[in-house]
Amino acid sequence: KNEVEQSPQNLTAQEGEFITINCSYSVGISALHWLQQHPGGGIVSLFMLSSGKKKHGRLIATINIQEKHSSLHITASHPRDSAVYICAVFSNEKLTFGTGTRLTIIP
Amino acid sequence: DAGVTQSPTHLIKTRGQHVTLRCSPISGHKSVSWYQQVLGQGPQFIFQYYEKEERGRGNFPDRFSARQFPNYSSELNVNALLLGDSALYLCASSLYYGYTFGSGTRLTVV
Numbered sequence: 001k002n003e004v005e006q007s008p009q010n011l012t013a014q015e016g017e018f019i020t021i022n023c024s025y026s027v028g029i030s031a032l033h034w035l036q037q038h039p040g041g042g043i044v045s046l047f048m049l050s051s052g053k054k055k056h057g058r059l060i061a062t063i064n065i066q067e068k069h070s071s072l073h074i075t076a077s078h079p080r081d082s083a084v085y086i087c088a089v090f091s092n093e094k095l096t097f098g099t100g101t102r103l104t105i106i107p
Numbered sequence: 108d109a110g111v112t113q114s115p116t117h118l119i120k121t122r123g124q125h126v127t128l129r130c131s132p133i134s135g136h137k138s139v140s141w142y143q144q145v146l147g148q149g150p151q152f153i154f155q156y157y158e159k160e161e162r163g164r165g166n167f168p169d170r171f172s173a174r175q176f177p178n179y180s181s182e183l184n185v186n187a188l189l190l191g192d193s194a195l196y197l198c199a200s201s202l203y204y205g206y207t208f209g210s211g212t213r214l215t216v217v
Contacts, residue, residue: 030204044208090204
Protein backbone atom coordinates (compact mmCIF):
# COMPACT_ATOMS: atom_id res chain seq x y z
CA LYS A 1 0.00 0.00 0.00
CA ASN A 2 1.37 3.41 -0.95
CA GLU A 3 2.08 5.84 1.86
CA VAL A 4 0.15 8.53 -0.03
CA GLU A 5 -3.11 7.73 -1.79
CA GLN A 6 -5.06 10.13 -3.97
CA SER A 7 -8.57 9.95 -5.32
CA PRO A 8 -9.91 10.10 -7.87
CA GLN A 9 -7.16 9.15 -10.34
CA ASN A 10 -8.99 10.90 -13.15
CA LEU A 11 -11.67 13.57 -13.01
CA THR A 12 -13.54 15.22 -15.86
CA ALA A 13 -15.93 18.07 -15.11
CA GLN A 14 -17.78 20.88 -16.83
CA GLU A 15 -16.52 24.43 -16.58
CA GLY A 16 -17.88 26.09 -13.46
CA GLU A 17 -18.19 22.94 -11.38
CA PHE A 18 -16.82 22.64 -7.84
CA ILE A 19 -13.91 20.20 -7.77
CA THR A 20 -12.63 18.13 -4.85
CA ILE A 21 -9.47 16.02 -4.89
CA ASN A 22 -8.63 13.89 -1.87
CA CYS A 23 -5.36 12.74 -0.34
CA SER A 24 -4.86 10.21 2.45
CA TYR A 25 -1.54 9.31 3.99
CA SER A 26 -0.39 6.69 6.44
CA VAL A 27 2.73 8.21 8.02
CA GLY A 28 3.39 10.99 10.48
CA ILE A 29 4.15 14.16 8.57
CA SER A 30 5.69 17.58 9.14
CA ALA A 31 3.90 19.17 6.18
CA LEU A 32 1.73 18.34 3.18
CA HIS A 33 2.06 19.89 -0.25
CA TRP A 34 -0.40 20.25 -3.09
CA LEU A 35 1.34 20.54 -6.44
CA GLN A 36 0.15 21.22 -9.97
CA GLN A 37 1.81 19.65 -12.99
CA HIS A 38 1.00 20.71 -16.53
CA PRO A 39 1.86 18.75 -19.71
CA GLY A 40 5.58 19.17 -20.28
CA GLY A 41 6.34 18.36 -16.69
CA GLY A 42 7.00 21.49 -14.69
CA ILE A 43 5.65 21.33 -11.15
CA VAL A 44 4.22 24.33 -9.36
CA SER A 45 3.70 24.34 -5.62
CA LEU A 46 0.15 25.42 -4.79
CA PHE A 47 0.01 24.99 -1.03
CA MET A 48 2.03 23.81 1.91
CA LEU A 49 -0.08 22.83 4.93
CA SER A 50 0.64 21.58 8.40
CA SER A 51 -2.81 22.30 9.86
CA GLY A 52 -6.16 23.86 9.09
CA LYS A 53 -7.02 25.49 5.81
CA LYS A 54 -5.46 27.75 3.20
CA LYS A 55 -7.06 29.67 0.34
CA HIS A 56 -5.53 31.22 -2.75
CA GLY A 57 -7.91 32.62 -5.31
CA ARG A 58 -10.28 29.83 -6.36
CA LEU A 59 -8.20 27.15 -4.69
CA ILE A 60 -8.74 25.93 -1.14
CA ALA A 61 -6.73 23.27 0.68
CA THR A 62 -7.63 21.66 3.98
CA ILE A 63 -5.90 19.14 6.18
CA ASN A 64 -7.07 16.99 9.09
CA ILE A 65 -3.98 15.77 10.90
CA GLN A 66 -5.89 13.37 13.17
CA GLU A 67 -7.57 11.66 10.21
CA LYS A 68 -4.43 11.88 8.02
CA HIS A 69 -6.44 13.39 5.21
CA SER A 70 -6.28 16.47 3.01
CA SER A 71 -8.50 17.87 0.30
CA LEU A 72 -7.92 20.31 -2.53
CA HIS A 73 -10.96 22.20 -3.74
CA ILE A 74 -11.34 24.30 -6.87
CA THR A 75 -14.31 26.63 -7.08
CA ALA A 76 -15.74 27.85 -10.40
CA SER A 77 -13.44 25.52 -12.34
CA HIS A 78 -12.03 26.70 -15.66
CA PRO A 79 -10.40 24.84 -18.57
CA ARG A 80 -7.05 26.37 -17.59
CA ASP A 81 -7.29 24.37 -14.34
CA SER A 82 -6.79 21.20 -16.41
CA ALA A 83 -3.61 19.60 -15.09
CA VAL A 84 -2.37 16.81 -12.86
CA TYR A 85 -2.68 17.62 -9.16
CA ILE A 86 -0.26 15.84 -6.87
CA CYS A 87 -0.29 15.49 -3.10
CA ALA A 88 3.09 15.09 -1.40
CA VAL A 89 3.93 14.65 2.28
CA PHE A 90 7.14 15.62 4.05
CA SER A 91 8.15 12.83 6.39
CA ASN A 92 11.49 11.31 7.43
CA GLU A 93 13.37 14.19 5.81
CA LYS A 94 11.92 13.56 2.35
CA LEU A 95 8.90 14.14 0.15
CA THR A 96 6.70 11.19 -0.75
CA PHE A 97 4.27 11.76 -3.58
CA GLY A 98 0.87 10.43 -4.51
CA THR A 99 0.33 9.24 -8.06
CA GLY A 100 -1.64 12.35 -8.97
CA THR A 101 -5.16 13.21 -10.10
CA ARG A 102 -5.60 14.10 -13.74
CA LEU A 103 -8.22 16.87 -13.94
CA THR A 104 -9.86 17.83 -17.21
CA ILE A 105 -12.28 20.76 -17.32
CA ILE A 106 -14.51 20.85 -20.38
CA PRO A 107 -15.67 24.27 -21.65
CA ASP B 108 14.95 36.22 -8.74
CA ALA B 109 15.45 33.14 -10.91
CA GLY B 110 13.64 29.95 -9.94
CA VAL B 111 15.16 26.52 -9.90
CA THR B 112 16.92 25.93 -13.21
CA GLN B 113 17.68 22.54 -14.66
CA SER B 114 19.77 21.61 -17.66
CA PRO B 115 19.49 20.20 -20.18
CA THR B 116 15.72 20.25 -20.73
CA HIS B 117 15.76 17.21 -22.98
CA LEU B 118 18.32 14.50 -23.54
CA ILE B 119 18.54 11.31 -25.60
CA LYS B 120 21.11 8.70 -24.61
CA THR B 121 21.93 5.15 -25.63
CA ARG B 122 21.80 2.17 -23.27
CA GLY B 123 25.04 1.80 -21.36
CA GLN B 124 25.98 5.47 -21.59
CA HIS B 125 26.42 7.87 -18.71
CA VAL B 126 24.44 11.06 -18.12
CA THR B 127 24.89 14.15 -15.93
CA LEU B 128 21.95 16.37 -15.06
CA ARG B 129 22.39 19.77 -13.46
CA CYS B 130 20.34 21.87 -11.10
CA SER B 131 20.75 25.40 -9.75
CA PRO B 132 18.66 26.17 -6.68
CA ILE B 133 16.93 29.37 -5.70
CA SER B 134 19.34 31.82 -4.15
CA GLY B 135 19.47 31.24 -0.40
CA HIS B 136 18.23 27.66 -0.58
CA LYS B 137 20.83 25.26 0.76
CA SER B 138 18.93 22.03 0.17
CA VAL B 139 18.49 20.32 -3.18
CA SER B 140 16.60 17.11 -3.85
CA TRP B 141 16.20 14.95 -6.94
CA TYR B 142 13.18 12.97 -8.12
CA GLN B 143 12.45 10.55 -10.94
CA GLN B 144 9.02 10.62 -12.54
CA VAL B 145 8.16 7.82 -14.89
CA LEU B 146 5.29 8.51 -17.29
CA GLY B 147 1.93 8.18 -15.57
CA GLN B 148 3.32 7.97 -12.05
CA GLY B 149 4.12 10.35 -9.24
CA PRO B 150 7.71 11.46 -8.65
CA GLN B 151 9.97 9.13 -6.67
CA PHE B 152 12.62 10.46 -4.29
CA ILE B 153 16.23 9.82 -5.36
CA PHE B 154 18.51 12.04 -3.25
CA GLN B 155 18.54 14.98 -0.90
CA TYR B 156 21.57 17.16 -0.25
CA TYR B 157 21.97 19.85 2.36
CA GLU B 158 25.09 21.95 2.79
CA LYS B 159 26.95 19.63 0.39
CA GLU B 160 26.17 16.51 2.40
CA GLU B 161 23.84 13.67 1.43
CA ARG B 162 20.89 13.73 3.82
CA GLY B 163 18.71 11.09 2.22
CA ARG B 164 18.67 8.48 -0.49
CA GLY B 165 15.73 6.72 -2.08
CA ASN B 166 15.50 3.16 -3.29
CA PHE B 167 17.66 3.55 -6.38
CA PRO B 168 20.68 1.45 -7.48
CA ASP B 169 24.27 2.58 -7.04
CA ARG B 170 24.31 3.59 -10.71
CA PHE B 171 22.66 6.77 -9.45
CA SER B 172 24.88 9.27 -7.67
CA ALA B 173 24.78 12.97 -6.93
CA ARG B 174 26.76 15.75 -5.39
CA GLN B 175 26.26 19.31 -4.27
CA PHE B 176 28.77 22.06 -4.88
CA PRO B 177 29.84 24.98 -2.62
CA ASN B 178 27.43 27.29 -4.48
CA TYR B 179 24.63 24.77 -3.63
CA SER B 180 24.10 23.72 -7.24
CA SER B 181 23.87 20.00 -7.77
CA GLU B 182 24.53 17.26 -10.28
CA LEU B 183 22.78 13.93 -10.68
CA ASN B 184 24.80 11.25 -12.42
CA VAL B 185 23.47 8.00 -13.82
CA ASN B 186 25.85 5.34 -15.11
CA ALA B 187 25.20 2.35 -17.37
CA LEU B 188 21.85 3.70 -18.52
CA LEU B 189 18.96 1.29 -18.92
CA LEU B 190 15.80 1.74 -20.97
CA GLY B 191 13.90 1.92 -17.68
CA ASP B 192 15.82 5.05 -16.70
CA SER B 193 13.79 6.99 -19.27
CA ALA B 194 11.87 9.51 -17.20
CA LEU B 195 11.45 13.13 -16.20
CA TYR B 196 14.09 14.04 -13.62
CA LEU B 197 13.00 16.81 -11.31
CA CYS B 198 15.12 18.90 -9.02
CA ALA B 199 13.73 20.92 -6.14
CA SER B 200 15.35 23.39 -3.83
CA SER B 201 13.96 23.92 -0.39
CA LEU B 202 14.03 26.15 2.62
CA TYR B 203 12.58 24.44 5.70
CA TYR B 204 9.50 22.60 4.38
CA GLY B 205 8.82 24.82 1.35
CA TYR B 206 9.82 23.34 -1.99
CA THR B 207 10.32 24.97 -5.40
CA PHE B 208 10.62 22.66 -8.37
CA GLY B 209 12.49 23.04 -11.62
CA SER B 210 10.91 22.24 -14.97
CA GLY B 211 12.79 18.97 -15.16
CA THR B 212 15.05 17.16 -17.58
CA ARG B 213 13.33 14.65 -19.82
CA LEU B 214 15.73 11.76 -20.38
CA THR B 215 15.06 9.23 -23.11
CA VAL B 216 17.23 6.11 -23.25
CA VAL B 217 17.18 4.25 -26.56
